Amino acid sequence: MWSLQAAVILTCVAFCVALTPVYVNTAVGHIMGFQEQITLDGEQKLIYKFLGIPFAESTGGRNRFRKPVPKAPFTKTFNASKEPVACYQQSEQHNALYRYYGVSGFSEDCLTLNIYVPHELRASDLRPVMIWVNGVGFVLGASTVYKPEGLALFGNVIIVSINYRIGMLGFLRDQNGVFPGNQGLWDQHLAFRKTARAREFFASLHILIGANDKDGCGYYFLYQDALNHSTLDFNITKDDFTNTVVPIIVDSNLLPEDSNTKEALEKILSFSYTDWNDPDSYVSIRQNAIDLPTDISVFSPASITVRAHARLNVGKAYLYEFAVQTRTHNLPLPSWMKGSNQGKTNYSLFSFRCVRRVMLGNPNIPMDIKQFTNTVWPAYDVTSQRYFRISDQMSPASVVEGFYPRRMTLWSDVIPEIRRQHCPDKKQPDILVGSGAALFERRFALVIFILILLRWIDEEV
Incomplete structure (x- = not known):
């Protein structure tokens, strides 16, 4: 979907001290991220970031408690240089906790993904992609709390982190089927599809999964x-x-x-x-x-x-x-x-x-x-x-x-x-x-690394 094979235009503005814009032309429209120099093991490294790219429409109003609706193509350049908001947490106390961790705000228009690209971005590059799905019991979580820059640069991989609905807004279900339930898992599923071409997604990828012993x-x-x-x-x-x-x-x-x-x-x-x-x-x-x-x-x-x-x-x-x-x-x-x-x-x-x-x-x-x-x-x-x-x-x-x-x-x-x-x-x-008969249990509450060998693509799945 968001092609990292696309041509990259670097624009350096003399009075811009902190950020150098990076533009990509994709099947869903133009996206502007930025490049950043960070220090890793005492060395200066270059990383490209594209933050808060929406993969679904707002989950408010008529879309509340429903499966996510894929985002329509952008009609103008999307600014992916700002930290995205998070989905609402289970309680106001949890919202306050994540504000303490640096989350800027909360919204029902929260289904976004962040892309971290190591080194210089060239059209000929093909990089492995790693999707990070945060997990705190399906009641807490925000993609921006986790900082993957070091991993992207050290492992020379592209990392995608995603938001998905949690708590009541993500998993409310009723007996008569009006609210189907597992909205948060369908959010994840859509984010995966937006990232990977593979129709038999779950079956075909290699995965690494596990957890801490305590x-x-x-x-x-x-x-x-x-x-x-x-x-x-x-x-x-x-x-x-x-x-x-x-x-x-x-x-x-x-x-x-x-x-x-x-x-x-x-x-x-x-x-x-x-x-x-x-x-x-x-x-x-x-x-x-x-x-x-x-x-x-x-x-x-x-x-x-x-x-x-x-x-x-x-x-x-x-x-x-x-x-x-x-x-x-x-x-x-x-x-x-x-x-x-x-x-x-x-x-x-x-x-x-x-x-x-x-x-x-x-x-x-x-x-x-x-x-x-x-x-x-x-x-x-x-x-x-x-x-x-x-x-x-x-x-x-x-x-x-x-x-x-x-x-x-x-x-x-x-x-x-x-x-x-x-x-x-x-x-x-x-x-x-999901795709490839992937089975995700409702209480799939863990920090999971899904590792995919694929290339970024130009068209939507």
């Missing part, structure tokens, strides 16, 4: 309030876990239809997330209190997605768990928590240039990945289900077979069956079926 750490704030502790360094008893932690997870994530379903879900989760070799161990209880929300919001959706892709047997998939013991955290956390959590993977995972390798279909080449990991990263398949556990000490043991199979089966098979048994007449939430 991504459920944010729930510790809820546990702290519910258990009335003044600090985060507290122990959770078995009774606390059964009577407080598990109900918090069930009520905030599973939304049980009635008291019987709620009781059944709480019992199966209490049983499944107990170390029965030492059920009263504070160490195992607090680990399970993190594993439970990590599984429901991150690990299970990642597992479901990578299995769906692998069954299509076209593109390759690589699954990882990021378990590096980071020295700093984005959130205040208990002193005992040493793993990686929300936002800590970001771009550090790709600092050994695995980005371009995955886009070429194999993260182990062209440079021998063993120099950094002491082992080979295998592609995921439905039989062995091998994944890469990235930690401080990489070795052949970092390749693990079976991605927490007991826990993943609980979420993919057992929990849905419990809900069906208790509410046989109630239709379960739909999944989104």
Whole structure:
């Protein structure tokens, strides 16, 4: 759609100190971005930015709670040099949080994408493209919070980050079909189509997917309030876990239809997330209190997605768990928590240039990945289900077979069956079926990297 093969006109204005405009001529009209010099590892690097390009019409008015409407072609040059607004967050408190992170404002006219192009832009260049989909439980998120310039330049890849509707505006659904639901996922789907020519999009691309090992750490704030502790360094008893932690997870994530379903879900989760070799161990209880929300919001959706892709047997998939013991955290956390959590993977995972390798279909080449990991990263398949556990000490043991199979089966098979048994007449939430039979579960709540080997194109899909 927005062709980076198009001719580029650089215009340097003598009195313009900060920005040098960059113009591209595309099938949807003229777009003006800008070039910027940034410092990376002590060196000056040139990057081109095109910010806030709309891929859909406003989602307000008659378009509210509907599938996104593709944006009409521009009738004049579109100014893509300004930071875009974000979609409305779940609450005003969340809006305030993202203002603190630098978001300029919020609107229902928010379906935009940002393009970051490394080095000099030439018509003959073909670069791999990486799409960044932010994910904070589908209730928070904005494309501009994440700064991908370093990754684009270091990996020599084009990065596209997108906005999509979240919270009520992104996922409201009713019983009679007036509000179809999953609007936010359809927003993502349209953004993908605007980026890629491939009709069989999901099946044909190579993907890298995974999550941090402690991504459920944010729930510790809820546990702290519910258990009335003044600090985060507290122990959770078995009774606390059964009577407080598990109900918090069930009520905030599973939304049980009635008291019987709620009781059944709480019992199966209490049983499944107990170390029965030492059920009263504070160490195992607090680990399970993190594993439970990590599984429901991150690990299970990642597992479901990578299995769906692998069954299509076209593109390759690589699954990882990021378990590096980071020295700093984005959130205040208990002193005992040493793993990686929300936002800590970001771009550090790709600092050994695995980005371009995955886009070429194999993260182990062209440079021998063993120099950094002491082992080979295998592609995921439905039989062995091998994944890469990235930690401080990489070795052949970092390749693990079976991605927490007991826990993943609980979420993919057992929990849905419990809900069906208790509410046989109630239709379960739909999944989104996209190009190439791509399956995205409704709670696809993770920070996901979708890596595509493609070229920018001139026409709309």
